Amino acid sequence: MSSxxxxxxxxxxxxxxxxxxxxxxxLDLQYCTPKQLYCLHIFFTQLIQKLGKxxxxxxxxxxxxxxxxxxxxxxxxxxxxxxxxxLAACVFVAAKVEETPVHIKSVxxxxxxxxxxxxxxxxxAETNKLGEMEFYLLEDLDFHLVIFHPYxxxxxxxxxxxxxxxxxxxxxxxxxxxxxKKELETRKKKDEEIRKSNLNTVGNxxxxxxxxxxxxxxxxEDDENQLEAKRIRRLMGRGSTEGIGEVDEGVLQISWFxxxxxxxxxxxxxxxxxxxxxxxIYVAFCLTSMNSSSASRTRTSSSSSQLNSVQSSTTxxxxxxxxxxxxxxxxxxxxxxxxxxxxxxxxxxxxxxYSIWESFEPTSMRNxxxxxxxxxxxxxxxxxxxxxxxxxDGIDGKKEKFxxxxxxxLVRKMIESRLVDMGHPNNAGANQTAKRSLPTGASDGIDQxxxxxxxxxxx
Amino acid sequence: xxxxxxxxxxxxxxxxxxxxxxxxxxxxxxxxxxxxGFISSGTYGRVYKAVLLPSPASKGNTNKSTLPSSARAALxxxxxxxxxxxxxxxxxxxxxxxxxxxxxxxxxxxxxPAKEGDVFAIKKFKPDKEGDVxxxxxxxxxxxxxxxxxxxxxxxxxxxxxxxxxxxKAIYMVFEYAxxxxxxxIHHHSQTTRTPIPSPTLRRLLHQLLCGVHFLHSNFCLHxxxxxxxxxxxxxxxxxxxxxxxxxxxxxxxxxxxLFGGDKVVVTIWYRAPELILxxxxxxxxxxxxxxxxxxxxxxxxxxxxxxxxxxxDGKKQLPFQRxxxxxxxxxxxxxxxxxxxxxxxxxxxxxxxSSGPYPNPNPLPSWYQHRSTSSQGYDLLTRLFEWDxxxxxxxxxxxxxPWFQEExxxxxxxxxxxxxxxxxxxRVTHEDNGDAKMGSLPPSMxxxxxxxxxxxxxxxxxxxxQPPPRKKARM
Numbered sequence: 005m006s007s008x009x010x011x012x013x014x015x016x017x018x019x020x021x022x023x024x025x026x027x028x029x030x031l032d033l034q035y036c037t038p039k040q041l042y043c044l045h046i047f048f049t050q051l052i053q054k055l056g057k058x059x060x061x062x063x064x065x066x067x068x069x070x071x072x073x074x075x076x077x078x079x080x081x082x083x084x085x086x087x088x089x090x091l092a093a094c095v096f097v098a099a100k101v102e103e104t105p106v107h108i109k110s111v112x113x114x115x116x117x118x119x120x121x122x123x124x125x126x127x128x129a130e131t132n133k134l135g136e137m138e139f140y141l142l143e144d145l146d147f148h149l150v151i152f153h154p155y156x157x158x159x160x161x162x163x164x165x166x167x168x169x170x171x172x173x174x175x176x177x178x179x180x181x182x183x184x185k186k187e188l189e190t191r192k193k194k195d196e197e198i199r200k201s202n203l204n205t206v207g208n209x210x211x212x213x214x215x216x217x218x219x220x221x222x223x224x225e226d227d228e229n230q231l232e233a234k235r236i237r238r239l240m241g242r243g244s245t246e247g248i249g250e251v252d253e254g255v256l257q258i259s260w261f262x263x264x265x266x267x268x269x270x271x272x273x274x275x276x277x278x279x280x281x282x283x284x285i286y287v288a289f290c291l292t293s294m295n296s297s298s299a300s301r302t303r304t305s306s307s308s309s310q311l312n313s314v315q316s317s318t319t320x321x322x323x324x325x326x327x328x329x330x331x332x333x334x335x336x337x338x339x340x341x342x343x344x345x346x347x348x349x350x351x352x353x354x355x356x357x358y359s360i361w362e363s364f365e366p367t368s369m370r371n372x373x374x375x376x377x378x379x380x381x382x383x384x385x386x387x388x389x390x391x392x393x394x395x396x397d398g399i400d401g402k403k404e405k406f407x408x409x410x411x412x413x414l415v416r417k418m419i420e421s422r423l424v425d426m427g428h429p430n431n432a433g434a435n436q437t438a439k440r441s442l443p444t445g446a447s448d449g450i451d452q453x454x455x456x457x458x459x460x461x462x463x
Numbered sequence: 464x465x466x467x468x469x470x471x472x473x474x475x476x477x478x479x480x481x482x483x484x485x486x487x488x489x490x491x492x493x494x495x496x497x498x499x500g501f502i503s504s505g506t507y508g509r510v511y512k513a514v515l516l517p518s519p520a521s522k523g524n525t526n527k528s529t530l531p532s533s534a535r536a537a538l539x540x541x542x543x544x545x546x547x548x549x550x551x552x553x554x555x556x557x558x559x560x561x562x563x564x565x566x567x568x569x570x571x572x573x574x575x576p577a578k579e580g581d582v583f584a585i586k587k588f589k590p591d592k593e594g595d596v597x598x599x600x601x602x603x604x605x606x607x608x609x610x611x612x613x614x615x616x617x618x619x620x621x622x623x624x625x626x627x628x629x630x631x632k633a634i635y636m637v638f639e640y641a642x643x644x645x646x647x648x649i650h651h652h653s654q655t656t657r658t659p660i661p662s663p664t665l666r667r668l669l670h671q672l673l674c675g676v677h678f679l680h681s682n683f684c685l686h687x688x689x690x691x692x693x694x695x696x697x698x699x700x701x702x703x704x705x706x707x708x709x710x711x712x713x714x715x716x717x718x719x720x721x722l723f724g725g726d727k728v729v730v731t732i733w734y735r736a737p738e739l740i741l742x743x744x745x746x747x748x749x750x751x752x753x754x755x756x757x758x759x760x761x762x763x764x765x766x767x768x769x770x771x772x773x774x775x776x777d778g779k780k781q782l783p784f785q786r787x788x789x790x791x792x793x794x795x796x797x798x799x800x801x802x803x804x805x806x807x808x809x810x811x812x813x814x815x816x817x818s819s820g821p822y823p824n825p826n827p828l829p830s831w832y833q834h835r836s837t838s839s840q841g842y843d844l845l846t847r848l849f850e851w852d853x854x855x856x857x858x859x860x861x862x863x864x865x866p867w868f869q870e871e872x873x874x875x876x877x878x879x880x881x882x883x884x885x886x887x888x889x890x891r892v893t894h895e896d897n898g899d900a901k902m903g904s905l906p907p908s909m910x911x912x913x914x915x916x917x918x919x920x921x922x923x924x925x926x927x928x929x930q931p932p933p934r935k936k937a938r939m
Contacts, residue, residue: 013573016572423477
């Protein structure tokens, strides 16, 4: 369903386990290292973003295109397809799905411009090729096109947008007041009826009447407890975040940027969107507390634009007789009661991106013209630098350059090698088994370099 | 094994093997379904009646070790993607594990199960053509919407999509089959029996329609093309809303200019809400409710209540003001009074509306209604659906709670036909190509060559009603 994540195709068919993800990539990993493959996905995401920007698409269609792309490569391998054609088709379909359609011809012409920039010659600039690819893409997506992005979850969680938008005509407080009024009236009526019936019965049969009254009282108390529990459940069940808590504007901004970055990773195949959103908030909280020596939350002047300030949260909760909103980041996050193992696995996946991304595309290389980029770059350098010290050397061993240029070369090499292997299946089989026996981490094996590392060997 | 020639060709195109693999796996329409005949056609393409053929696997050993589709769904990856040395090409074992011979293997996660002999309506989208050659020009926006929404939304009162098949550059959507539709029921009463629709049937038809629309609206989905021809009823008397080609989700980011930006014209003219006629750029679910009001009136009167002539776009890019339609509405409801719809002064076409007047003054709706029904609750519901101000119009949820639905035994019966002595004719199916029922026409490559504009293809709605079909709104 398009309003409930839990019954959506996204939830039912497209969240997979990490082993399944690894299995789906086994073929590509015969032609490149895991880190190179990771970088390739950063590379392709970058291209999708560039193409989307040129087509004047907003972030949501771009995010949808990225998700389509990742889903497509769950069933296929980069080395057996033309990723640039796939990527353009993803953008084309995503634009339609998100109701901002672009003409097939402009996709082709803009893609040509973007790909030229990176010296990519593999893209066939023909509309019918792209149209054909669209068909294959839809098939491989199993025609599941509605995607739940963490952006909405982020806005709900931070109280910027009520999750129940449009569904309920009254605010929670109003609804609660009406509900209480009604309850009071019905109780009055009931009491009167009981009194009346008691009056009638008392005259005739005194002893059982007394018993009845006592029984009624007990029932009433039980009822009341149940009603109260029901009331709280009803108030919380609206999915509205009124009065739940408050997140600072700066934290929200950073969380949003982090979400943009997550489309370079696999988290959208592994975790539901609300986990990704909470992970982004978590990372954002950590970053802001790292920067400012104050408490876990920083307050900026821009917080006036929020829908709910702390104060209104407090008063709403007071009116409703609920617990006060959480007053610290950890309480706030704990309030969601998500599985911490899953949450931190997701956080790890997000943090891991930055060090690899930094080495693939150093911050210094990126243009720093607009402020959004600047903030994102800042993010990357902070996070990239932070985690660089620990993990980087293990994966990389030698400091070799692997950037956009190398990525483009690698894609071509992978496709060519795969074609050669397909042409000589027996040979390929032998090669494959040899390659598979290599530990995946040791990327500089002899076998590997014969396929993709020719450049390096020549040096 | 691959010849060197093929390798050379593949060198030029990295997608060579991918395409070969996918084409081999494709579940084809004719291997899966037997076409019984042709139902109708429209601007989108054609609809055929079809029956599911037995799957080859079910004939022989049924419990073969092939991965069931559910397992495939759980893995989210096709079988051949699992590590095995002989991935792709030249799998010579032409047994039931070969997808070509066993269409059931090609079922996708989310496809609906069915058994041999089940009947379906297959909607074939018109493929794009460049001269005489079929080409890919991209799936139309309405096709994409219909696939997207029907794949995602499942409800008793929504026509169910079994699967989508792409073949020969065309899209085939396989829907559950529905024997009747509102238009056909209305026509049967107006032309054949010449009696009004029994009120219990009418009440249940409307109630189930509202149930379906309420489901759509609570999933943030506007239908935007509700009309009798699009609302189906199956043989067990369950209402099924069809044709989500104009529907859209409205919690999604809006294009430039809001809902208006994507589709300039929505809803077939006779069912179009006044705010749309007055050029509203930001409209709400209330446009669907207006259409339901029109459908309710049409079920009562057996003819459209506001049967205006559509003003055509005359070469200019500007959309014309639908004066005739507005006039028809005012003839029944009376002109808009200021207190009925305070916001009307902000409508883009308000000045045009004023200047294209004067509109007739009397409000014959009460007498119009009294000719057809005596229930005062029924009249109350109708006026609330025909509320000028979209903000005051009932919502689907409110309409469902209307006391009228509790009259005369209510709407608890599962079948809308329960207790009714009327039997409705079955859907007319024609056999093209001189009664060659084997196929009719699809797919084109397999049928006998014939002219595309064969006179066999009269629009179904025209053959049903004997009156010109409601004009299709322009799809942009």
